Amino acid sequence: MNEQVLVTGGSGFLGMRIISELLKDGYEVRTTLRSLDKKKQVIKTLNDHHIKIEKLSFVEADLSKDEHWNEAMKDCKYVLSVASPVFFDIPEDETEVIRPAIEGIQRILRAAEKANVKRVVMTSNFGAVGFSNKDQSSITTEENWTNQDEPGLSAYEKSKLLAEKAAWDFVKNKDNDLEFATINPVAMLGPSLDSHVSGSFNIIKNLVDGSLKRVPNIPLNIVDVRDVARLHILAMTTPEANNQRFIATADGQISMPEIAQLIKHQRPELATQTSTKKLPNFVLGLGAKFNKEAKEGKLLLDMNRNVSNEQAKSMLGWRPIGTQEEAILEALDSMAKYNLIK
DSSP, X not given: OOOEEEEEOTTSHHHHHHHHHHHXXXXXXXXXXXXXXXXXXXXXXXXXXTOXXXXXXXXXXXXXXXXXXXXXXXXXXXXXXXXXXXXXXXXXSXXXXXXXXXXXXXXXXXXXXXXXXXXXEEEOOGGGTSTTOOOTTSOBOTTOOOOTTOXXXXXXXXXXXXXXXXXXXXXXXXXXXXXXXXXXXSEEESOOSSSOOOTTHHHHHHXXXXXXXXXXXXXXXXXXXXXXXXXHHHHHHOGGGTTEEEEEOOSSOEEHHHHHHHHHHHOGGGOTTOOOOEEOHHHHHHHTTTOHXXXXXXXXXXXXXXXXXXXXXXXXXXXXXXXXXXXXXXXXXXXXXXXXXX
C-alpha cells in the first residue's frame, strides 16, 4: 500500500493512536509536530509498543502559521486533521481560543485543496453536536448542532463548534473536489500510549485524587480512544462517508457517581480518596447563577445523553471494541502506569 496519510498533531493522545493504527495497516504516514523536538518522544513511544516506524516521517508545522503546510501535504491522498490549538491557560477572552481554531482548520483545508488531497477527516467533538438538545425523550444524532450562544458552553467547546462550522462552510462554498467528513467524539478515555492524555482524563483524576468531595450527578457518554482512531480510518476510506459527521460514542451512558462506584469496586487501591457522596442537583443550578464552572456543569446536567452511534455502525461498519466501563478502567490504569495520579 503506497497511499500516504498526513496526521496533524502526532504527539497527542489521539494523534499517536491514529498513527499507530495506520502504520499497522501498512500506510505511509507523515505527521506534523509544532516542534521537531517532540520527534524522539513519538518514536520512543511507538517503539515501546512494538510498532514499526519505517513508513513514518515528520514535518514541523504549526496551525497558527502558514509555513510548511504545503510541504506537509505533498503527495498525501488523505489528511486527518487531529491537532487543536494549544493553550496552557485558557484566555479570559474567548475569541483568543476561537479564532486560532477557525484559522487552523481553514489553513489545513486551503493547503489540502492546493495539494490535491482527496479527503480531509476533521476531529471535531460532541460539543459541536449535542449540547443544546435538552429533550431527554429524544435521541441526539449527527443532525443536531449546538447553539453557539448556549449558556454554559465553554470557550473550548465553542471553539470546536465554530471551527467545524467554518470547515463545512469552506468545503460547501467552493468549487473544489475536496472530500470532507468529521468525527465528533464524546469524552475520550481508554489506554494511553504514553503520558499524553486527553482532557477527559481529568474526570477520572478529580474522582481519585479527592478534589471532588461531593460528586455531581452528571451523566456522561464515553468512548475508547482506539475506537475513535479506527473510526477516523473508516471515515477516511469509505466512499459514503464524504460530507458526513460521525458521533463517536460507546453504547449507553454512565453518571459520575456510577464512575466513582466502579473505580471503588474495581480499583480499590487507587480509590482511597474517592468520594461517593452525591452533590444535589439544585446546588449546581444555584451555583450556575454566579459561577462559570457551575454554569458549565449545569449544562452537562441538563443536556440529553441518549446519543446515537448508529450512523458510524450502519454506514462504516464500525463496532466499538470497548464498553464505557472498560474505557474508564483502562484510562485509570494508564494514569497509574505513567504516574499521572499520586
